[in-house]
Amino acid sequence: MTQAVSSDLAAALIAKNFSRDEAGILRVGGLPLTELAEDFGTPLFVYDAATMRRTYRALRDALAGFAAIDYSVKANPNPAVIRVFHEEGAGAEIASSAEFDAAIEAGVPPERILFAGPGKGAADLDRVVAGGIGEIHLENREEMFRVAAAGERHGVMVRVALRINPGAAAQGGAMRMGGKPSPFGFDEEAMDAAIDAVEAQAALRLVGLHLFAGTQGLKAETLLGQWAYGLGLAARIARRIGRPLETIDLGGGLGIPYFSGDAALDLGALRAGLPELTATLRADPLLAGARVVLEPGRYLTGPAGIYVARVLAVKASRGSRFVITDGGMHHHLAASGNLGQIVKRDFPLAAVVDGGGAEPAATAVVGPLCTPLDMLARAAPLPPLAEGDLVAVLQSGAYGLTASPTGFLSHPMPAELLVEGGRATAIRPRG
Structure with missing residues (x-):
């Protein structure tokens, strides 16, 4: 059973935690994901420290006088x-x-x-x-x-x-x-x-x-x-x-x-x-x-993270559109629906570069692994994409890389970046 996520959720999350510039490029902490992908390679995880701090402070203020907060390390x-x-x-x-x-x-x-x-x-x-x-x-x-x-x-x-x-x-x-x-x-x-x-x-x-x-x-x-x-x-x-x-x-x-x-x-x-x-x-x-x-854990880190993958191929198969990327369940098992989900529904996804008004269509986004389980989205509403384009999986700051079967098929580990103060720091190097 599959269910397409509304593009409205992805748009709302981007508006709340990130931004797009005049060229439609998705930015984290003011930095364009297109440049980060070029500098650090794909796939990669990008975490926005400002979103983490803002989320923490809002929760702290809501709990004031009742409870303190200890971050659950397992999330990230x-x-x-x-x-x-x-x-x-x-x-x-x-x-x-x-x-x-x-x-x-x-x-x-x-x-x-x-x-x-x-x-x-x-x-x-x-x-x-x-x-x-x-x-x-x-x-x-x-x-x-x-x-x-x-x-x-x-x-x-x-x-x-x-x-x-x-x-x-x-x-x-x-x-x-x-x-x-x-x-x-x-x-x-x-x-x-x-x-x-x-x-x-x-x-x-x-x-x-x-x-x-x-x-x-x-x-x-x-x-x-x-x-x-x-x-x-x-x-x-x-x-x-x-x-x-x-x-x-x-x-x-x-x-x-x-x-x-x-x-x-x-x-x-x-x-x-x-x-x-x-x-x-x-x-x-x-x-x-x-x-x-x-x-x-998830509440504090999830909204701050984006998983970025690059399109390797686009194909039609018996009426369905498939986008094949270099990212997948080996890095982000939760997004594939295989981390305890009973109904496999899509995380909010977005094109890193906005389609410029192009009509979105239901798109299956899959990874490079030799298994049909390697599917980041089953029917995500995405604009037309081509080889070399970038796809962003939102809500990816928690239960991402370390909750995934990174050794399966021996692909290299992705970089993890922390963005703060207009600067991106590799907190885990690629490979």
Whole structure:
């Protein structure tokens, strides 16, 4: 099943985050993508630091008085990207020791780093405990014992939180991660037993809760409901241990519009629902002093990124138009629809050089790989294109290169560029 995205979404995203010059050339941070493609080769990823900073500040302001922000490194783990958010005041949420090292390289203090994920190995845990990580989120009993052993080896008491797989009342988002059997976290109905097990470990100090009920949430009321549920779970943990909680991590899950009909998350509606949650916190002496944190990734980086590919050939096949490019699923699995999507719909795409009024037509944009899965768009409304033209895949700042099978068919790695202050810097060289 396919669905063509409206060109209106692509145009709106370009107007909001980027620009076109008088010649119709798409620009990022004032720099023409045509020149960047010539200078750095294609395919390439281009990230606009100004869009990242603007998005972060808008979210920070909406959450003011309720929650702080820790950037979820998995969305885009390039140290230069992490550094942008660190400069804005964010901590980091990581899921491996390599991400820990990337965050440290970006300047994030280890005490501002949280470690989540269902399969933390002994080597990863040893690295982060030795490095002074701020908090580790426990997801199963075996992991609890590994963290305790790492603490004993290094002679430290490790600060930990319990990740809870909530009941069905907390579900929501495009990808539900709570209210069903899950490898993530302790089931809510087993929470008390998990609390008691952690409290029995001399090398562990239980300081918080981690809840992540769903991802790609576009509705404020859904997120607010999940957060309210999380505060209730936090109160239960605090009462069980008989002392105040220090952290309440309500997860990420803030979504961005990818497809026709998607509406952007309404930060105003989100802000309007926070006084009730803030009042709940302040009314409970066991929660009032806790640091509430959200860990968005996609929301912060997605809109700032563009994936640029060059047209190699254009062909007609049995009534369909195909544009074959040098970019594909080996660099951008999510855009191909093969990163968990059930219905494979098109990301917003645009020609880097505007068609000058030419009527757009439904176009399949495919990559160079020897598989029919390598399809960046199935029916994108694009103007006529020819060999050498450039295509831009928008909303590509998150879950792009490092979430893709880069080794498949052994094509070279694309460059990654960070644009800021009218200058483009290669933060990952081509090849």
